[in-house]
Amino acid sequence: MPITGVILEFVSMLRFFGLPISPDETITAQRAYMTLGAQEKETLRLGLRASIVKKREDLHIFDTAFEAFFNQHLIRIPPIHDAESYERARRRFLERLPDERYQELGELLLENQIDQATHAAGEMIGIGIIGSSSQVFLDEYSNLLATLRSAFNLSFGVKVPIRDLTPTQRQSLSDRTIEIAATLQLFEQRIKRNIQKKLPDEEVLSREEHPADFSSIDSFLYQDLNAYFSVTNIKEQLIEIGRILASREKRRRKRAKFGKLDFRRTFRKNLANNGTPLDLVQKRRRIQDPEIVILNDVSGSTRWAADWFFVITYAAQKVFKKIRIFEFDNTMVEVTDALKRKTIDRALEERTECWKNTLRKRRIHSDYQSSLEDFITLMKYRPLTRRTTVLILGDCRDFEGMWFRAKPASAELIEKITLPAKRVIILNPEDKKLWNTGDSVVDHYRNAGAEIFHVASLNDLIRFVFELKHN
Amino acid sequence: MTSASGLDLAAQRYISNPEIDITLKLALELNRPILVEGPAGTGKTSVAISIAQALDWKLFRIQCYEGITFENVIGEFDYKRQLLHIEFERQKQASAPSRNLEDIFSRKFFIERPLFLSFIENDPNVLLIDEIDKSDEEFEAFLLEALGERQITIPELGTFQASNEKQIVILTSNSSRDLSEPLRRRCLFLYIDFPTLARERRILAVHTGRNFDEPLIQSIAGIVHQIRQYDLRKVPSIAETIDWAKALILLGKEFIDEPTLKETITILLKYQEDINRIDHQLKEIIRLGTT
Structure with a gap:
């Protein structure tokens, strides 16, 4: 056909x-x-x-x-052959544009004033606004062009780019229509070039061709995280990673439930068949869900890793049935409820909501002492048990914590947490060379009984959490 | 009343919408499976059952779950029967040694399950593969051959081509897991969302025997719509709305006030945190739902 x-x-x-x-x-x-x-x-x-x-x-x-x-x-659009029909199409075109700014831009295009139109569009898109992310530029740019193109198509009855038109289609159009279509096409090219020139990070422009690389999170360390985090496709990819890992984990657990052949039970069951092994019985293993408590350091230095980690936890929560997630800077707050939201965007909103009810006033800087004190208070009614693994994602930089007898007070609190728990693991994303320098108290926490690991990439981070299920 | 698809689903107490009707018409004309997605309790499974009833076709249902395998849907060789057969033949051969063992990997020893049965069924039928998202990826990959080429391969028995010309295959999913692109590509896509106010009133009318413009039915649909606007862990489904309507009728209520809603809210909401979330706004919900 x-x-x-x-x-x-x-x-x-x-x-x-x-x-x-x-x-x-x-x-x-x-x-x-x-x-x-x-x-x-x-x-x-x-x-x-x-x-x-x-x-x-x-x-x-x-x-x-x-x-x-x-x-x-x-809808048949009447051909534009005279001044009257052109005027009608022009009116239709301007009416279809959403607001005055767009209409002014439309007027400029109809008058073939490409330079002025490019300048006006640049201002509309927001080039020059410091702090806006590259994705915002791209979205605005696509919206603007799609709006103009759609209004033009529907009013003048012609598709741009005009190079795609067949000779017959071209013949049926008036010279004026072709002229405007060509102007619009030129304008698109001009503004695209303009944006590319002004964007600070050209990699972002070609992100669709080169999906985000998760092999190293260090590359994101000093970037504007919010700019990256607002990018839907990265969030989706993180969610996808979480889902894949979760479904792999489910399969592994299913297989792990069944052990080797249980000879004793098989023989007993088949006595009725004169010993012919008609029914096979396998040994079953009971796998207990580990209890995991995650403490995410969201102070300036590790915020980037905490955000990734939250998204991954959200995606993989089906595997972790007994998980509680807390976040801290100088105070601790529980954000487990946010994981129950239907979409990741809602979850992120809810997470922000949770921060409105902190036990003490926020000062943004890291204070492991006050945060861990808050944690102990929050865990009062559901204390840690021998099955609980506490996972702290942080750089062990106790910026504002107090010291007693040449030891940070927070180290004693780590010890207090270590005693009832199965394990206390600290995942430190900071370069190992920087450990124990300045306000870093890695060794003190290690002496208090915590196991400290360096996580060099996002993959390390994810793998670590999933390995917890097997230990 | 017949719809665009030519089926009278309303007679089966299923109130469809143009989207369902047209997708169904295309599925019948193009002989393509339909992948139905949507929140839980919006009538995805019921649509398949109603189609089978409306067409008077046999329904084969596969309820997917985590760990479902090829053997669970196609069939498996009856291990016990094969063993007994071997034992029996061995004893027989002792007395008549020339006799050959019958091939134990034949249809005779094969326990046929729904997918296989629906394929070898000569009459037109509806095959419902329910909650495909609950199954594993391996199972989904296995279905590709059945859905795309309408054939099943069993290594010991060979390839079976679907013997009927007419078959409607409906897969449902709650999107708890993303389905693979190849599976999606082989299907027509239908998204069934929560019904519009008017459609929900018609659904309630059909299931309660009341008129759809009665104040009670209008209020029920309106209030449930208001409740669905909240960010709840589990929003009320159509089935729960019907249950609530039946309960109110049973209690002899002709209008809904705050105490009535408070007393019966557990029929609609199944989590205490959801109930707590809207507890202080019942008055507002009733006001908005009944105006």
């Missing part, structure tokens, strides 16, 4: 918007198009949606693209 141009064009538009559509899905969409026809727009929308979209997250992208594309195909 030949695939009609309409479906091919629509599929290529969806691919442009980032939907991964395979040839097989294109054929299915074509068959759906032939089955349902194009008479009823809503029926066609639902039919194509069922054939093309495979994830809920993509539904709104599809709907937006469908509206933009099929309005043009189903």
